[in-house]
Amino acid sequence: MTLFSGIFPTLEASLKYSTIKHEVSSQNIANADTPNYKGKRVSFKKALDNSVANMKSHRTDPRHFTLKSDLHPTTGIDNVRVQYRHDGNSVDIDKEMSDLAANQIYFNAISDRLNGKFNSLKNVIKGGR
Template identity: 60%
Template sequence: MKLFSHTFHVLEQGLDYSSLKQKVIAHNIANVDTPNYKAKQVHFKTELNNALQSLKAYRTHPKHFEFKKKTRSNFSVTTRNDVLYNHNGNSVDIDKEMSDLAANQIYYNALVERLNGKFNSLKNVIRGGK
């Protein structure tokens, strides 16, 4: 018997992504004055496309689309080589990094709130609705 729904797994993957993005942004900010440092970024869109292609859905009719399930949660981190912001060869834009940091924090907090809601629902069921 499966105790937790697929939602927990999806929320866990979202937290993994947000955590990795936080580390990459912090690394970029820490190296804002490092000569020839190239900023890094986390790619999620390719993972999203891969996940969408690999979904498994319940089909009620043979003409419905068939999906496949995939549980991989690797995100790719790449270096931005196409931009140059500073005279010393550094490509970190501190304003963009701080903006990304704030957006990532909001995303992380939303995921944590949703996860707390799911656990509170389970707690409510275990207590018998009391």
């Protein structure tokens, strides 16, 4: 059993995901008035497919199934193909601002959880004092 049961890598990956979502939303908002700009969004499914495609398996018994993946690694960022305006721009500023606010709440929740884990660790190191 590991000391923290893998919680720190999970929280780190969650913060990275939130950071990427923030960067993509910020780029979309910054280019809201750029003609022919196609908005982007972060696709969790593509990120998951990328992780599965890069997994390595080790069979401990010949009766176990082998891990075969036909997936090809991708970036996890999609271009939005919908056109909202006559100038070819596909950014919906209201949706982007809403996504940015939701992502901020998610980031705050994850960072609070990480802070709580560090405070617990600090408490253990100090012996509960």
